[in-house]
Structures are given as C-alpha cells and as structure tokens.
Amino acid sequence: xxxxxxxxxxxxxxxxxxxxxxxxxxxxxxxxxxxxxxxxxxxxxxxxxxxxxxxxxxxxxxxxxxxxxxxxxxxxxxxxxxxxxxxxxxxxxxxxxxxxxxxxxxxxxxxxxxxxxxxxxxxxxxxxxxxxxxxxxxxxxxxxxxxxxxxxxxxxxxxxxxxxxxxxxxxxxxxxxxxxxxxxxxxxxxxxxxxxx
Numbered sequence: 001x002x003x004x005x006x007x008x009x010x011x012x013x014x015x016x017x018x019x020x021x022x023x024x025x026x027x028x029x030x031x032x033x034x035x036x037x038x039x040x041x042x043x044x045x046x047x048x049x050x051x052x053x054x055x056x057x058x059x060x061x062x063x064x065x066x067x068x069x070x071x072x073x074x075x076x077x078x079x080x081x082x083x084x085x086x087x088x089x090x091x092x093x094x095x096x097x098x099x100x101x102x103x104x105x106x107x108x109x110x111x112x113x114x115x116x117x118x119x120x121x122x123x124x125x126x127x128x129x130x131x132x133x134x135x136x137x138x139x140x141x142x143x144x145x146x147x148x149x150x151x152x153x154x155x156x157x158x159x160x161x162x163x164x165x166x167x168x169x170x171x172x173x174x175x176x177x178x179x180x181x182x183x184x185x186x187x188x189x190x191x192x193x194x195x196x197x
Contacts, residue, residue, distance in 0.1 A: 002076075003076065003083075006070070006071050006074070006080070006084050007080075007083055007084055007087045008087070009067065010068075010084045010085070010087040010088040010091065011087040011088065011090060011091040011096075012091065013066065013091065014063045014064070014088035014089060015091040015092070015094075015095035015096045015098070016059075016063065016095070016097065017092075017097070017098050017102060017103070018060045019031045019039035019040055019041070019043065019044050019056045019060070020032065020039055022044060022052050022055045022059065023044060023047070023048065026048055026051075026052045028044070028047050028048040028052060029047055031044055032098075032101065035047050036190070039098075039101075040103040040104055040106065040107070041053045041054075041056040041060060041106075041107055042192070044056045046190075057107050060092065060103070060107035060108050060111070061107045061108065061111035061114070062111060063088055063108050064088045064092075064107075064108040064111025064112035064113075064114075064115060065112070065115045066111075066115075067084050067085070067087070067088045068084055068085045068112055068115025068116060070084075071084040078157075078159050078161060078162050079161045079162075079165075081116070081162075082116075082161060082165035085112035085115060085116065085165070086112075086169060088108060088112060089108050089109055089112055089172070092105050092108040093105050093172065093176060103176075104142070104176040104177055105169075106128075106142040106145075109146065109149070109169055109173060110124055110128075110145075113149060113152075113153075116153065116162065117156060117157060119156055120149075120152055120156050123148075123152045123156070124148075127141075127144060127145040128144075128145040129141070131144045131145070132192060136192045137191060137192070138192050139177055139180035139184065139189060140189075142173065142177065143173070143180075143181070146169075146170040146174065149166050149169070149170055150163050150166040153166045
C-alpha cells in the first residue's frame with residue numbers, strides 16, 4: 001500500500017509542469033505554444049532567458065529527485081525505488097494536470113538518476129555537458145546520455161531491475177525525441193543559444 005502511494009504521489013508531482021508555471025510567473029509565452037512547443041528548460045531558455053530556464057531545469061530535476069530520495073529513505077527495495085522514479089518521469093511526459101501533454105523528460109530523468117545514486121547523476125550530467133559542448137545540440141546530448149544511462153546504472157549499482165527500468169526510461173526519452181532525431185538526421189535541429197520564433 002505504501003509503495004502504491006509513493007508511486008502515485010511521484011506521478012502527481014511529475015505532472016506539475018515547471019516550464020508552464022515558471023513561464024506564467026515571468027510573464028512569458030506558453031512554452032507549449034511558442035518556440036519548439038516543448039514545455040522544457042531548453043525552450044524556456046529560447047523564450048525567456050537563462051534565469052527562467054535555470055528555474056525550469058531545477059524544478060523538473062527535483063520532480064524526479066525528491067520522490068526517489070524519499071523512497072530510498074523509507075527503505076523501499078530497489079525495484080520500488082525504480083518504479084517511483086519511472087512514475088515521476090511518466091508524470092512529466094504525460095501530466096494529468098496539463099492534458100497529458102508534457103515535456104521530453106531530460107531534466108526529470110537526470111533527477112531520477114541522481115536520486116538513485118549521486119555518482120550516477122554526475123555521470124549522466126557530465127555526458128550531457130560533454131556532448132552539448134562539442135555539438136551545441138541539446139537533443140543529441142540528451143540522447144547520448146540516455147543511451148549510456150542503463151550501462152552506468154549497471155556498472156555503478158549492479159542492479160538488473162534498475163538497469164532495465166532505466167533502459168525503459170531511455171526508450172521513452174528516445175520516443176519523445178523522435179522529431180528531434182529526424183531534424184538531426186536532416187541537419188535541421190536548432191543549436192543551443194539559437195533563438196527560434
């Protein structure tokens with residue numbers, strides 16, 4: 001019963017759209033209707049600048065981090081902890097409060113990974129930063145980090161269930177980035193720092 005409650009609460013917390021809330025607070029356009037149309041930190045950066053984007057990034061990451069840490073502190077087994085993280089991630093992708101139309105989940109996934117183990121979060125973040133610095137593509141950096149995350153989980157934690165759940169999370173992240181993948185293939189993806197209309 002406690003496990004189901006934690007999973008449900010994680011989903012509801014994940015369903016809070018930080019990008020929309022921050023944009024409203026800053027008097028910015030709705031990120032679901034402007035720029036790339038994605039309610040995430042990268043689009044908020046394009047529409048409103050660094051401060052709003054940082055707040056969005058932190059809020060989205062905390063949605064994944066807090067439920068996982070709470071589950072860990074409560075002594076839940078790794079499978080339940082993983083399901084709590086997955087629920088928070090799914091809440092961000094398909095938020096019940098926003099018509100099930102959410103973001104792509106990069107920051108929330110990072111929060112989940114950091115909640116599993118801080119070293120794991122650092123590895124995923126370092127991968128994103130490295131690829132983004134080299135290519136200036138936020139989406140490509142997210143895809144590479146997501147692809148490597150299940151391997152990081154396996155080598156750092158050695159837990160099969162968490163590795164498989166992370167693989168599922170990565171697959172969902174790839175699915176949410178399918179339009180970005182097509183743009184990357186055709187050389188049409190926007191680079192970090194480039195404003196879009």
